[in-house]
Amino acid sequence: MKEKLSLSMFLAMIFVLQFSSLCFAEENKNLEQKTITQLQASFKMGNTQKALMNSITNNDIKKLVLNRELLNRHNDVFNLKIDVEGITNQKKTGRCWMFAALNLMRPKVIEKFRLSSFEFSQAYLFFWDKLDKANYFLETIIETRDRDIDDRELQAILSNPIPDGGWWNYAVNLIEKYGVLPKELMPETENTSNSRMINKTMVNLARQNAVELREMAREGKTVRSLRERKLEMLKVYYRLLILHFGIPPENFTWRVEDKEGDLIEKKYTPLEFYSDVVGLDLNQYVIICDYPSFPYNDQYQINFCSNMTEKPDMNFINLDIEQLKLYALASLQDSTPVWFGADAGWQMELDHGIMAADIYDYESLYSIKDKMNKADRIRYRASVANHAMVLVGADITDEKALKWRVENSWGSDKGNKGYWTMYDSWFNKYVFTIIIDKKFIKKEDLKLLEKKPNKIPAWDPLRMNFLIN
Numbered sequence: 001m002k003e004k005l006s007l008s009m010f011l012a013m014i015f016v017l018q019f020s021s022l023c024f025a026e027e028n029k030n031l032e033q034k035t036i037t038q039l040q041a042s043f044k045m046g047n048t049q050k051a052l053m054n055s056i057t058n059n060d061i062k063k064l065v066l067n068r069e070l071l072n073r074h075n076d077v078f079n080l081k082i083d084v085e086g087i088t089n090q091k092k093t094g095r096c097w098m099f100a101a102l103n104l105m106r107p108k109v110i111e112k113f114r115l116s117s118f119e120f121s122q123a124y125l126f127f128w129d130k131l132d133k134a135n136y137f138l139e140t141i142i143e144t145r146d147r148d149i150d151d152r153e154l155q156a157i158l159s160n161p162i163p164d165g166g167w168w169n170y171a172v173n174l175i176e177k178y179g180v181l182p183k184e185l186m187p188e189t190e191n192t193s194n195s196r197m198i199n200k201t202m203v204n205l206a207r208q209n210a211v212e213l214r215e216m217a218r219e220g221k222t223v224r225s226l227r228e229r230k231l232e233m234l235k236v237y238y239r240l241l242i243l244h245f246g247i248p249p250e251n252f253t254w255r256v257e258d259k260e261g262d263l264i265e266k267k268y269t270p271l272e273f274y275s276d277v278v279g280l281d282l283n284q285y286v287i288i289c290d291y292p293s294f295p296y297n298d299q300y301q302i303n304f305c306s307n308m309t310e311k312p313d314m315n316f317i318n319l320d321i322e323q324l325k326l327y328a329l330a331s332l333q334d335s336t337p338v339w340f341g342a343d344a345g346w347q348m349e350l351d352h353g354i355m356a357a358d359i360y361d362y363e364s365l366y367s368i369k370d371k372m373n374k375a376d377r378i379r380y381r382a383s384v385a386n387h388a389m390v391l392v393g394a395d396i397t398d399e400k401a402l403k404w405r406v407e408n409s410w411g412s413d414k415g416n417k418g419y420w421t422m423y424d425s426w427f428n429k430y431v432f433t434i435i436i437d438k439k440f441i442k443k444e445d446l447k448l449l450e451k452k453p454n455k456i457p458a459w460d461p462l463r464m465n466f467l468i469n
Helices: 002-027 033-042 047-057 061-065 068-073 096-113 122-143 152-159 168-178 196-218 223-245 270-278 321-333 362-366 374-379 424-430 443-450 461-467
Strands: 252-257 263-268 285-289 298-302 315-318 338-342 387-397 400-407 419-423 431-437 454-456
Touching (some): 061 362, 122 196, 122 223, 252 270, 263 270, 315 443, 321 400, 419 424, 424 431
Parallel strands (some): 285 315, 298 454
Antiparallel strands (some): 298 315
16 A cells, blocks of 8 residues: 555656646746736836937947947058949949959950950840749749649749849850940940849749749640740840840940050951950859858759750859968969858958958947858758859968959949958858869869759758759
8 A cells, every 4th residue: 555655656746747847848838917917027128228229219220330449440441452444333233243254254355355354144144044043943843843832842832933133154154155245335224223023024024934834844745845945935035135235236236445546446246355355264163162051071052043945053162261261362363353152141341341241340339249150051941152253452461362353344433443451250150151262272272163963952941042042
Protein backbone atom coordinates (compact mmCIF):
# COMPACT_ATOMS: atom_id res chain seq x y z
CA MET A 1 0.00 0.00 0.00
CA LYS A 2 2.83 2.30 0.87
CA GLU A 3 4.55 1.67 -2.50
CA LYS A 4 1.31 2.22 -4.46
CA LEU A 5 0.73 5.54 -2.69
CA SER A 6 4.24 6.72 -3.49
CA LEU A 7 3.81 5.80 -7.15
CA SER A 8 0.47 7.61 -7.31
CA MET A 9 1.97 10.70 -5.71
CA PHE A 10 4.89 10.58 -8.16
CA LEU A 11 2.58 10.37 -11.17
CA ALA A 12 0.47 13.19 -9.76
CA MET A 13 3.57 15.37 -9.37
CA ILE A 14 4.57 14.65 -12.99
CA PHE A 15 1.09 15.66 -14.17
CA VAL A 16 1.18 18.87 -12.14
CA LEU A 17 4.61 19.79 -13.47
CA GLN A 18 3.62 19.11 -17.09
CA PHE A 19 0.37 21.01 -16.70
CA SER A 20 2.17 23.93 -15.06
CA SER A 21 4.76 23.97 -17.84
CA LEU A 22 2.02 23.93 -20.48
CA CYS A 23 0.17 26.74 -18.77
CA PHE A 24 3.37 28.78 -18.48
CA ALA A 25 4.13 28.22 -22.17
CA GLU A 26 0.62 29.34 -23.13
CA GLU A 27 0.57 32.26 -20.70
CA ASN A 28 2.31 34.80 -22.95
CA LYS A 29 1.13 33.42 -26.28
CA ASN A 30 -1.38 36.20 -26.97
CA LEU A 31 -1.06 39.96 -26.60
CA GLU A 32 -3.65 40.18 -23.84
CA GLN A 33 -4.29 43.00 -21.40
CA LYS A 34 -2.12 41.32 -18.76
CA THR A 35 0.82 41.35 -21.19
CA ILE A 36 0.13 44.92 -22.23
CA THR A 37 0.11 45.94 -18.55
CA GLN A 38 3.54 44.34 -18.12
CA LEU A 39 4.85 46.19 -21.18
CA GLN A 40 3.49 49.47 -19.87
CA ALA A 41 5.12 48.87 -16.48
CA SER A 42 8.49 48.20 -18.21
CA PHE A 43 8.69 51.76 -19.56
CA LYS A 44 9.46 54.69 -17.26
CA MET A 45 9.10 58.19 -18.66
CA GLY A 46 12.05 59.96 -17.05
CA ASN A 47 13.86 63.06 -18.31
CA THR A 48 16.10 61.04 -20.64
CA GLN A 49 13.24 59.17 -22.27
CA LYS A 50 11.22 62.38 -22.58
CA ALA A 51 14.13 64.12 -24.29
CA LEU A 52 14.53 61.18 -26.68
CA MET A 53 10.83 61.14 -27.49
CA ASN A 54 10.81 64.89 -28.16
CA SER A 55 13.90 64.65 -30.35
CA ILE A 56 12.74 61.64 -32.34
CA THR A 57 9.18 62.83 -32.93
CA ASN A 58 10.37 66.24 -34.17
CA ASN A 59 13.37 65.34 -36.31
CA ASP A 60 14.67 63.31 -39.22
CA ILE A 61 16.15 60.20 -37.59
CA LYS A 62 19.18 60.14 -39.88
CA LYS A 63 20.15 63.63 -38.76
CA LEU A 64 19.97 62.53 -35.14
CA VAL A 65 22.12 59.45 -35.62
CA LEU A 66 24.69 60.90 -38.04
CA ASN A 67 28.11 59.99 -36.63
CA ARG A 68 29.67 63.42 -36.20
CA GLU A 69 33.05 62.04 -35.15
CA LEU A 70 33.33 59.97 -38.34
CA LEU A 71 32.05 62.85 -40.46
CA ASN A 72 34.68 65.21 -39.00
CA ARG A 73 37.58 62.91 -39.86
CA HIS A 74 36.19 61.94 -43.29
CA ASN A 75 37.96 62.97 -46.49
CA ASP A 76 37.62 61.90 -50.10
CA VAL A 77 41.34 61.82 -50.89
CA PHE A 78 42.53 58.74 -52.84
CA ASN A 79 46.07 57.87 -53.90
CA LEU A 80 44.79 55.59 -56.69
CA LYS A 81 42.23 56.89 -59.19
CA ILE A 82 40.86 55.83 -62.56
CA ASP A 83 39.86 58.87 -64.58
CA VAL A 84 36.13 59.02 -65.38
CA GLU A 85 34.27 61.89 -67.02
CA GLY A 86 30.60 62.46 -66.23
CA ILE A 87 28.18 60.81 -63.82
CA THR A 88 25.29 58.74 -65.15
CA ASN A 89 21.76 58.63 -63.75
CA GLN A 90 19.48 55.59 -63.85
CA LYS A 91 16.66 57.78 -62.50
CA LYS A 92 13.46 55.94 -61.52
CA THR A 93 14.49 52.54 -62.83
CA GLY A 94 16.24 49.42 -61.54
CA ARG A 95 18.97 49.41 -64.22
CA CYS A 96 21.94 49.81 -61.87
CA TRP A 97 23.54 46.55 -63.08
CA MET A 98 23.37 47.78 -66.68
CA PHE A 99 24.68 51.27 -65.86
CA ALA A 100 27.54 49.78 -63.84
CA ALA A 101 28.51 47.44 -66.67
CA LEU A 102 28.52 50.25 -69.24
CA ASN A 103 30.32 52.58 -66.81
CA LEU A 104 33.03 49.97 -66.37
CA MET A 105 33.78 50.24 -70.12
CA ARG A 106 33.63 54.04 -70.44
CA PRO A 107 37.18 54.89 -69.28
CA LYS A 108 38.71 52.67 -71.98
CA VAL A 109 36.69 54.41 -74.72
CA ILE A 110 37.53 57.88 -73.41
CA GLU A 111 41.24 57.03 -73.23
CA LYS A 112 41.37 55.19 -76.56
CA PHE A 113 39.78 58.00 -78.56
CA ARG A 114 41.04 60.91 -76.42
CA LEU A 115 37.49 62.12 -75.71
CA SER A 116 36.41 64.75 -73.20
CA SER A 117 33.51 62.51 -72.14
CA PHE A 118 31.48 59.59 -73.38
CA GLU A 119 28.34 57.69 -72.38
CA PHE A 120 26.68 54.58 -73.81
CA SER A 121 22.97 54.36 -74.60
CA GLN A 122 21.32 52.58 -71.69
CA ALA A 123 17.93 52.90 -73.41
CA TYR A 124 19.18 50.72 -76.27
CA LEU A 125 20.10 47.80 -74.01
CA PHE A 126 17.00 48.41 -71.88
CA PHE A 127 14.80 47.82 -74.94
CA TRP A 128 16.39 44.47 -75.78
CA ASP A 129 16.63 43.40 -72.16
CA LYS A 130 12.88 43.82 -71.69
CA LEU A 131 12.11 41.89 -74.88
CA ASP A 132 14.48 39.04 -74.04
CA LYS A 133 13.13 38.89 -70.48
CA ALA A 134 9.60 38.62 -71.85
CA ASN A 135 10.68 35.70 -74.02
CA TYR A 136 12.59 34.14 -71.10
CA PHE A 137 9.55 34.40 -68.84
CA LEU A 138 7.18 32.85 -71.38
CA GLU A 139 9.65 30.03 -72.05
CA THR A 140 9.96 29.45 -68.31
CA ILE A 141 6.19 29.13 -68.08
CA ILE A 142 6.29 26.56 -70.88
CA GLU A 143 9.14 24.71 -69.16
CA THR A 144 7.30 24.59 -65.83
CA ARG A 145 3.86 23.99 -67.35
CA ASP A 146 3.39 20.70 -65.45
CA ARG A 147 4.29 22.12 -62.03
CA ASP A 148 1.64 22.94 -59.45
CA ILE A 149 0.83 26.66 -59.32
CA ASP A 150 2.04 26.69 -55.70
CA ASP A 151 5.45 25.32 -56.67
CA ARG A 152 7.93 27.51 -54.80
CA GLU A 153 10.20 28.24 -57.78
CA LEU A 154 7.24 28.98 -60.04
CA GLN A 155 5.92 31.42 -57.47
CA ALA A 156 9.34 33.11 -57.35
CA ILE A 157 9.27 33.48 -61.14
CA LEU A 158 5.72 34.86 -61.10
CA SER A 159 6.56 37.39 -58.36
CA ASN A 160 8.21 39.71 -60.91
CA PRO A 161 8.07 38.33 -64.45
CA ILE A 162 9.92 41.07 -66.37
CA PRO A 163 11.95 43.07 -63.81
CA ASP A 164 14.29 45.98 -64.42
CA GLY A 165 16.90 44.29 -62.25
CA GLY A 166 19.66 41.95 -63.26
CA TRP A 167 23.23 40.79 -62.85
CA TRP A 168 26.57 41.20 -64.57
CA ASN A 169 25.89 38.16 -66.77
CA TYR A 170 22.69 39.84 -68.01
CA ALA A 171 24.73 42.77 -69.32
CA VAL A 172 27.26 40.44 -70.97
CA ASN A 173 24.44 38.53 -72.68
CA LEU A 174 22.93 41.73 -74.06
CA ILE A 175 26.20 43.25 -75.27
CA GLU A 176 27.34 40.07 -77.01
CA LYS A 177 23.98 39.70 -78.76
CA TYR A 178 23.04 43.31 -79.57
CA GLY A 179 26.20 45.39 -79.22
CA VAL A 180 26.19 48.97 -77.87
CA LEU A 181 25.51 52.54 -79.02
CA PRO A 182 26.62 56.03 -78.07
CA LYS A 183 23.90 57.61 -75.95
CA GLU A 184 23.02 60.35 -78.43
CA LEU A 185 21.85 57.75 -80.97
CA MET A 186 19.17 56.37 -78.65
CA PRO A 187 18.73 58.77 -75.74
CA GLU A 188 16.49 58.33 -72.74
CA THR A 189 12.74 58.79 -73.03
CA GLU A 190 10.26 59.57 -70.29
CA ASN A 191 9.57 55.85 -69.93
CA THR A 192 13.17 54.64 -69.98
CA SER A 193 13.85 57.11 -67.18
CA ASN A 194 10.75 56.13 -65.24
CA SER A 195 9.83 52.52 -65.92
CA ARG A 196 6.90 52.24 -63.51
CA MET A 197 4.10 52.23 -66.10
CA ILE A 198 5.81 50.06 -68.73
CA ASN A 199 6.68 47.58 -65.99
CA LYS A 200 3.13 47.54 -64.66
CA THR A 201 1.75 47.00 -68.16
CA MET A 202 4.22 44.27 -69.10
CA VAL A 203 3.95 42.42 -65.79
CA ASN A 204 0.17 42.33 -66.00
CA LEU A 205 0.38 41.13 -69.60
CA ALA A 206 2.96 38.48 -68.68
CA ARG A 207 0.73 36.98 -65.99
CA GLN A 208 -2.20 36.90 -68.40
CA ASN A 209 0.03 35.09 -70.90
CA ALA A 210 1.09 32.64 -68.20
CA VAL A 211 -2.54 31.73 -67.47
CA GLU A 212 -3.20 31.16 -71.16
CA LEU A 213 -0.09 29.05 -71.79
CA ARG A 214 -0.72 26.86 -68.74
CA GLU A 215 -4.36 26.37 -69.78
CA MET A 216 -3.21 25.35 -73.26
CA ALA A 217 -0.83 22.82 -71.67
CA ARG A 218 -3.64 21.38 -69.51
CA GLU A 219 -5.72 20.96 -72.66
CA GLY A 220 -2.97 18.78 -74.10
CA LYS A 221 -1.56 21.29 -76.62
CA THR A 222 1.96 20.48 -77.84
CA VAL A 223 5.06 22.50 -76.97
CA ARG A 224 5.19 23.55 -80.62
CA SER A 225 1.68 25.00 -80.31
CA LEU A 226 2.67 26.82 -77.12
CA ARG A 227 5.68 28.35 -78.83
CA GLU A 228 3.62 29.41 -81.83
CA ARG A 229 1.30 31.23 -79.44
CA LYS A 230 4.30 32.67 -77.62
CA LEU A 231 5.48 34.30 -80.84
CA GLU A 232 2.17 36.13 -81.17
CA MET A 233 2.48 37.26 -77.56
CA LEU A 234 6.01 38.59 -78.16
CA LYS A 235 4.72 40.80 -80.99
CA VAL A 236 2.64 42.68 -78.40
CA TYR A 237 5.66 43.24 -76.14
CA TYR A 238 7.71 44.46 -79.10
CA ARG A 239 5.03 46.97 -80.03
CA LEU A 240 4.77 48.19 -76.42
CA LEU A 241 8.52 48.70 -76.20
CA ILE A 242 8.67 50.72 -79.41
CA LEU A 243 5.82 52.93 -78.19
CA HIS A 244 7.61 53.59 -74.88
CA PHE A 245 11.32 53.49 -75.82
CA GLY A 246 11.52 54.21 -79.55
CA ILE A 247 13.08 52.09 -82.33
CA PRO A 248 16.62 50.75 -81.74
CA PRO A 249 19.01 51.70 -84.59
CA GLU A 250 20.35 48.84 -86.71
CA ASN A 251 23.23 50.90 -88.11
CA PHE A 252 24.49 54.43 -87.64
CA THR A 253 27.32 56.89 -88.21
CA TRP A 254 29.36 57.88 -85.17
CA ARG A 255 30.58 61.47 -85.45
CA VAL A 256 32.54 62.93 -82.54
CA GLU A 257 35.43 65.30 -81.91
CA ASP A 258 38.37 64.31 -79.72
CA LYS A 259 40.07 66.68 -77.23
CA GLU A 260 42.22 68.15 -80.00
CA GLY A 261 39.18 68.92 -82.15
CA ASP A 262 39.88 66.20 -84.70
CA LEU A 263 36.75 64.61 -86.17
CA ILE A 264 36.05 60.91 -85.80
CA GLU A 265 33.47 59.66 -88.31
CA LYS A 266 32.66 56.04 -89.12
CA LYS A 267 29.68 53.83 -89.91
CA TYR A 268 28.82 50.96 -87.58
CA THR A 269 26.29 48.40 -86.58
CA PRO A 270 25.92 48.18 -82.77
CA LEU A 271 27.95 44.94 -82.70
CA GLU A 272 30.66 46.48 -84.88
CA PHE A 273 30.75 49.50 -82.60
CA TYR A 274 31.32 47.29 -79.58
CA SER A 275 34.03 45.28 -81.30
CA ASP A 276 35.89 48.29 -82.74
CA VAL A 277 35.36 50.98 -80.12
CA VAL A 278 35.24 48.96 -76.88
CA GLY A 279 36.91 45.67 -77.70
CA LEU A 280 36.72 44.04 -74.27
CA ASP A 281 36.29 40.27 -74.03
CA LEU A 282 33.58 40.16 -71.37
CA ASN A 283 33.86 36.38 -71.09
CA GLN A 284 37.21 36.89 -69.39
CA TYR A 285 35.43 38.31 -66.35
CA VAL A 286 34.48 36.06 -63.44
CA ILE A 287 31.74 36.65 -60.88
CA ILE A 288 33.05 36.28 -57.33
CA CYS A 289 30.78 36.42 -54.29
CA ASP A 290 31.19 36.65 -50.56
CA TYR A 291 28.04 34.70 -49.70
CA PRO A 292 28.64 33.22 -46.24
CA SER A 293 25.29 31.44 -46.04
CA PHE A 294 26.91 28.83 -48.32
CA PRO A 295 30.36 27.16 -47.92
CA TYR A 296 33.33 29.04 -49.37
CA ASN A 297 35.77 27.80 -52.03
CA ASP A 298 33.08 26.31 -54.24
CA GLN A 299 31.06 27.18 -57.35
CA TYR A 300 27.32 27.88 -57.37
CA GLN A 301 24.62 28.46 -59.99
CA ILE A 302 21.23 30.09 -59.38
CA ASN A 303 18.19 28.51 -61.04
CA PHE A 304 16.22 30.73 -63.44
CA CYS A 305 18.77 33.55 -63.15
CA SER A 306 19.24 34.75 -66.71
CA ASN A 307 17.60 37.15 -69.14
CA MET A 308 17.95 34.90 -72.18
CA THR A 309 16.84 31.37 -72.94
CA GLU A 310 20.00 30.58 -74.90
CA LYS A 311 22.33 31.61 -72.07
CA PRO A 312 23.16 29.71 -68.86
CA ASP A 313 22.02 30.77 -65.42
CA MET A 314 24.30 33.02 -63.40
CA ASN A 315 27.16 31.18 -61.72
CA PHE A 316 29.80 32.40 -59.25
CA ILE A 317 32.68 31.25 -57.11
CA ASN A 318 32.26 31.85 -53.40
CA LEU A 319 35.26 33.32 -51.55
CA ASP A 320 35.67 35.17 -48.27
CA ILE A 321 35.51 38.98 -48.26
CA GLU A 322 39.26 39.50 -47.79
CA GLN A 323 39.92 37.67 -51.04
CA LEU A 324 37.38 39.88 -52.82
CA LYS A 325 39.20 42.96 -51.59
CA LEU A 326 42.59 41.65 -52.76
CA TYR A 327 41.24 40.98 -56.26
CA ALA A 328 39.44 44.31 -56.43
CA LEU A 329 42.62 46.15 -55.48
CA ALA A 330 44.70 44.23 -58.03
CA SER A 331 42.23 45.20 -60.76
CA LEU A 332 42.26 48.89 -59.80
CA GLN A 333 46.06 48.94 -59.72
CA ASP A 334 45.91 47.80 -63.35
CA SER A 335 43.55 50.73 -64.14
CA THR A 336 40.61 48.35 -64.57
CA PRO A 337 37.36 49.42 -62.86
CA VAL A 338 35.44 46.84 -60.81
CA TRP A 339 31.69 46.15 -61.08
CA PHE A 340 30.29 45.24 -57.66
CA GLY A 341 26.95 44.39 -56.09
CA ALA A 342 26.05 45.45 -52.57
CA ASP A 343 23.26 46.18 -50.12
CA ALA A 344 22.60 49.87 -50.64
CA GLY A 345 19.84 50.00 -48.07
CA TRP A 346 22.09 50.60 -45.08
CA GLN A 347 24.61 53.16 -43.87
CA MET A 348 24.82 55.38 -46.96
CA GLU A 349 24.98 59.12 -46.25
CA LEU A 350 23.73 61.07 -49.26
CA ASP A 351 25.04 64.61 -48.73
CA HIS A 352 28.75 63.78 -48.45
CA GLY A 353 28.72 60.43 -50.23
CA ILE A 354 29.88 58.33 -47.29
CA MET A 355 29.46 54.57 -47.07
CA ALA A 356 30.62 53.39 -43.66
CA ALA A 357 29.24 50.68 -41.38
CA ASP A 358 28.77 53.20 -38.55
CA ILE A 359 28.03 56.49 -40.33
CA TYR A 360 24.59 56.28 -38.69
CA ASP A 361 24.82 55.42 -35.00
CA TYR A 362 21.43 53.87 -34.34
CA GLU A 363 22.71 51.92 -31.33
CA SER A 364 23.42 55.06 -29.27
CA LEU A 365 19.96 56.44 -30.00
CA TYR A 366 17.89 53.29 -29.51
CA SER A 367 20.18 51.21 -27.25
CA ILE A 368 19.64 48.29 -29.64
CA LYS A 369 22.70 46.41 -30.88
CA ASP A 370 22.70 44.68 -34.25
CA LYS A 371 24.00 41.21 -33.36
CA MET A 372 23.48 39.45 -36.70
CA ASN A 373 26.50 38.42 -38.74
CA LYS A 374 26.52 38.62 -42.54
CA ALA A 375 25.35 35.02 -42.99
CA ASP A 376 22.40 35.51 -40.63
CA ARG A 377 21.48 38.76 -42.32
CA ILE A 378 21.20 36.85 -45.61
CA ARG A 379 19.32 33.85 -44.19
CA TYR A 380 16.78 36.03 -42.40
CA ARG A 381 16.29 38.46 -45.32
CA ALA A 382 17.83 41.42 -43.51
CA SER A 383 20.52 42.11 -46.11
CA VAL A 384 21.40 41.06 -49.65
CA ALA A 385 22.80 42.56 -52.85
CA ASN A 386 20.30 45.03 -54.32
CA HIS A 387 22.42 47.64 -56.12
CA ALA A 388 25.40 47.63 -58.51
CA MET A 389 28.11 50.29 -58.72
CA VAL A 390 31.72 50.59 -59.92
CA LEU A 391 34.97 50.87 -57.99
CA VAL A 392 37.19 53.49 -59.65
CA GLY A 393 39.82 54.13 -56.99
CA ALA A 394 41.24 53.38 -53.56
CA ASP A 395 43.21 54.94 -50.74
CA ILE A 396 46.03 52.51 -50.04
CA THR A 397 48.25 52.19 -46.95
CA ASP A 398 50.63 49.25 -46.42
CA GLU A 399 49.22 47.52 -49.52
CA LYS A 400 45.65 47.59 -48.16
CA ALA A 401 42.76 49.81 -49.13
CA LEU A 402 41.41 51.80 -46.19
CA LYS A 403 38.66 53.22 -48.37
CA TRP A 404 37.40 52.89 -51.92
CA ARG A 405 36.21 55.40 -54.52
CA VAL A 406 32.80 54.49 -55.95
CA GLU A 407 31.13 55.68 -59.15
CA ASN A 408 27.38 55.48 -58.66
CA SER A 409 24.52 55.92 -61.16
CA TRP A 410 22.25 58.19 -59.10
CA GLY A 411 23.20 61.45 -60.78
CA SER A 412 25.63 64.17 -59.71
CA ASP A 413 23.32 65.64 -57.05
CA LYS A 414 23.75 62.57 -54.82
CA GLY A 415 26.92 61.87 -52.90
CA ASN A 416 30.01 63.95 -53.65
CA LYS A 417 29.03 65.06 -57.17
CA GLY A 418 28.01 61.49 -57.94
CA TYR A 419 31.00 59.77 -56.33
CA TRP A 420 31.05 57.98 -52.98
CA THR A 421 33.69 57.04 -50.44
CA MET A 422 33.27 53.47 -49.26
CA TYR A 423 35.13 52.65 -46.07
CA ASP A 424 36.54 49.19 -45.53
CA SER A 425 33.99 48.47 -42.78
CA TRP A 426 31.16 48.95 -45.31
CA PHE A 427 32.91 46.71 -47.85
CA ASN A 428 33.11 43.94 -45.25
CA LYS A 429 29.48 44.13 -44.22
CA TYR A 430 27.53 45.07 -47.34
CA VAL A 431 29.49 44.08 -50.47
CA PHE A 432 28.41 40.71 -51.85
CA THR A 433 29.88 40.34 -55.31
CA ILE A 434 32.53 41.66 -57.69
CA ILE A 435 33.49 40.88 -61.27
CA ILE A 436 37.20 40.39 -61.96
CA ASP A 437 39.26 39.70 -65.08
CA LYS A 438 40.65 36.17 -64.99
CA LYS A 439 44.20 37.48 -65.28
CA PHE A 440 44.02 38.78 -61.69
CA ILE A 441 42.66 35.55 -60.17
CA LYS A 442 44.79 32.82 -58.59
CA LYS A 443 44.93 29.48 -60.40
CA GLU A 444 43.46 27.60 -57.44
CA ASP A 445 40.43 29.90 -57.45
CA LEU A 446 39.98 29.62 -61.21
CA LYS A 447 39.93 25.83 -60.84
CA LEU A 448 36.70 26.20 -58.88
CA LEU A 449 35.05 27.03 -62.22
CA GLU A 450 35.87 23.51 -63.40
CA LYS A 451 33.75 21.96 -60.65
CA LYS A 452 30.12 21.06 -61.16
CA PRO A 453 28.21 24.03 -59.67
CA ASN A 454 25.94 23.58 -56.67
CA LYS A 455 22.40 24.58 -57.58
CA ILE A 456 20.68 27.43 -55.72
CA PRO A 457 16.87 27.66 -55.98
CA ALA A 458 15.11 30.60 -57.64
CA TRP A 459 13.70 31.83 -54.34
CA ASP A 460 17.15 32.48 -52.84
CA PRO A 461 17.55 36.14 -51.77
CA LEU A 462 20.66 36.53 -53.93
CA ARG A 463 18.41 36.23 -56.99
CA MET A 464 15.18 37.72 -55.68
CA ASN A 465 16.49 40.98 -54.23
CA PHE A 466 18.65 41.93 -57.19
CA LEU A 467 15.86 41.22 -59.64
CA ILE A 468 13.32 43.43 -57.90
CA ASN A 469 15.52 46.54 -57.53
